[in-house]
Amino acid sequence: MFKFYEIKKLFFKNITLIIFFAILITFVTSVINYNIKYSELNEEIKKNIQFDLNEVKSSTKNYLGNIENTINSILIxxxxxxxxxxxxSDNKKRVSDLFKSLILSHKNIFQLRFIDTKGFEKIKIQKERNSQTIYEVDADSLQNKSDRYYFKETISTKNGNYFHSQLDLNIENKKIERPLRPTIRISINIFHQDIFYGIIIANVDMDKLLTHIKNSNNFDVYMIDKLGNFIIHPKNRKAWNKYLNNGNTVFTEFNLPLNYLEEKNIGEDRYIFSLENYFNNKEELKLILEVQNKYLDDIKNSNLKYIVILGISILFISILLGLILSIPMSKIYINFNRLYKENLRFMNIINSHIITMTVGLDRKILDVSDALCNVSRYSKEELLGSSISIFNSDKTSPTLYKEILEQIINGNIWEGELKEKTKDNTYYWLKSTILPNFDDNHKIISFTSISEDITDKKTIEVLSQTDKLTQLVNRHKMDECLENEFDRFKRVKIPFSILLIDVDKFKEVNDNFGHQVGDTILIELSKIFKENSRKIDIVGRWGGEEFLIICTNTDKDGAVVYAEKIRKKVEEFTFSHIQKKTISIGVSEILENDTLPLLVKRADDNLYLAKDEGRNKTIS
Structure with missing residues (x-):
């Protein structure tokens, strides 16, 4: 009985000592950690400031760099x-179409101009803000900009360097555009073979970038110029005071003496940084980050909460320490939980931004990322369990899909580009890497694709290679196709022929019915040529009312048969407005020791011979 009493007494004594020391350790540890956390407050603020600042600099560099890359693509x-x-006039029209395609693909550019050496606007492409209509400004409305500061500054800029204008508000009809449109002009000199031709200048909508810079979770963001005028202000009505005359500057806002704009903190919890290296416009723009009270309170409350939780945890662990040895298990749990969260975070990033899909050997979809759902416009529920043929496009050869599957089943990795179909029957392009998945016995159980959306890139390529009126391949692309066929003939002696086609008496159509009717005739002819050509043939607009068809793997006799088929189709067709129209065709076949100019000249000579012999003929 005594022994039990002593054991019980000793047990409670030990428990009391454990609790006492646990409370003491908890108190001391909490005080120390509170002081440490308090001292770390400024470091955490500085870390978040640096993060926001790096984000601003990176976004600005990418935003403006993207514009410069677009302009540079024109120069080359x-x-x-x-x-x-x-x-x-033909070359000018092609450049205008090029400018339009670039503005169409780059949402932030709303005006693109070519200005000659004397300051005269030669080409000016504009995008309307509300309707997003893209049009070329009439020649009568083009102006001389030689007296504008941006022209003078650009031509004095070192060759190869870009000029950035002041960051201002766009003016329409001599009034500030509403809603406000922050604008910057980016320009560069044009030199070709050391000859100066003028400048290219792009008017860029900066609203997206400035809104991105302004949106900070932890800081109130200001942007000012070298005179202290606000460009960005947390309160929109106080921004752009230089242009809106609201009388508000950084000196009145923060009660600062004049010329007090050094790169340091300007008051408690307020920091200033230079953006001069990113906006090359002599405005000496600066970014001011002011710590939000809510952010400070959140940090303090978080620290206090951390201390309380830490104290309770230490107390609890200290008590348990006298009873059980739980530290190893606690460490295992903590590490596992941290790794799990880290892995989950990375998986969420991959799921949202990387296009991935896992497919079983039965070609049923096992898993897809949210990024694939976004680009294909299917929900995850619609895709899981479906066949991968749901994406198959009639624009992609079924043979290619079969080859991909065979290559993966053989344990190889496939890389390439695929044109796929969305839920609403539109198309998108993917640059994909497809690799097999193995089980523990090295047996293939499924395959996974990792892809990049390259639809925008492909769209730009098509626009730059397509004749706007007829939607056929343009002259520039036809020259490239001729070179390719010629090279193939030189390598493996596969013959090819060309048909040079001209519309008979087409000038009379334009003179008697107008160019709009003429354009309609060209469009209808283009459809006839496409509908009666093979998939391997290349049909393009050669210029004006002339067309060129490259007949792959076809000798002259075969080309003549094909030409006569097309000629008769045109002769039998009932056109809009004019009812009947005919064509003349010159045919030539590539010969040994031939050149492309000779090949085209023979076709051209045959075409004119067909004209001389009464038109509506094929001459080879």
Missing amino acids: NDIFINYLIENS
Whole structure:
């Protein structure tokens, strides 16, 4: 009985000591951690400031760099270079179409101009803000901009360097555009073979970038110029005071002495940084980050909550320490939980931004990422369990799908581009890597694709290679196709022929019925050529009312048969407005020791011979 009493007494004594020391350890640890957390407050603020600042700098660099890359793509484009060398109406139209396609693909550019050496606007493409209509400004409305500061600044800029204008508000009809449209102009000198031709200048809508910069969870964001005028202000009515005359500057806002804009903190919880290296416009723009009270309170409350939780945890663990050895298990749990959360975070990032899909050997979809759902417009529920043929496009050869599957089943990795179909029957392009998945016995059980959406890139490629009126391949692309066929003939001696087609008496159509009717005739002819050509043939607009068809793997006799088929189809067709129209065709076949100019010249000579012999003929 005594022994039990002593054991019981000793047990409670030990428990009391454990509780006492646990409370003492908890108190001391809590005080120390509270002081540490308090001292870490500024470091955490600085870390978040640096994060926000890096985000601003990165976004600005990418935003403006993207514009410069777009302009640079014009400078190296053969269409634009040809226009500089030969200022013809056809070349000018091609450049205008190029400008339109770039504005269409780049939502932030709303005006793109080519200005010559004397400051005259030669090409001006505009995008309306509300309707997003893209149009070319009439020649009568083009102006001389030689007296504008951005023209003078650009031509004085070192060759190869871009000029950035002031960040201002767009003016329409001599009034500030509403809603406000923050604008910057980015321009560069044009040199070709050391000859100065003028400048290219893009008017860029900066609203998206400035809104992104302004949206901070932890700080009130201001942007000012070297005179202290606000460009960004947390209260929109106080922004752009230089242009809206609201009388508000950084000096009145923060009660600062003049010229007090150094790169340091300007008051408690307020920090200023230079953006001069990112906006090359001599405005000496600066970013001010002011810590939000809510952010400070959240940090303090979080720290206090951390201390309370830590104290309770230490107390609890200290008590249990006298009873059980739980530390190893606690460490295992904590590490597992941390790794799980980290893995979950990365999986969420991958799921949202990377296009992935896992498919079983029965070709049924096992898993897809949210990114694939977004691009294909199917929900995950619609895709899981469906066949991968749900994405199959009639624009992609069924043979290619079969080859991909065979390659994966053989344990190989496939890489390439696929044109797929969305739920609403539109198309998108993926650059994909498809690899097999193995079980523990190295047996293939499924395969996974990892893809990148390259639809925008493909769209731009098509626009730059397509004649706008007829939707056929344009002259520039036809030249490239001829080169490819010629190279193949030189390598493996596969013959090919060309048909050079001209519309008979087409000038009379334009003179008697107008160019709009003429355009309609060209469109209808294009449809006839496409509908009566093979998939391997290449049909393009050669210029004006002339068309060129490349007949792959076809000798002259076969080409003549094909040409006669097309000629008769045109002769039998009932056109809009004019009822009947005929064509003349010149045929030529590639010969040994031939050149492309000779091949085209023979077709051209045969075409004119067909014209001389009464038109509506095929001559080879």
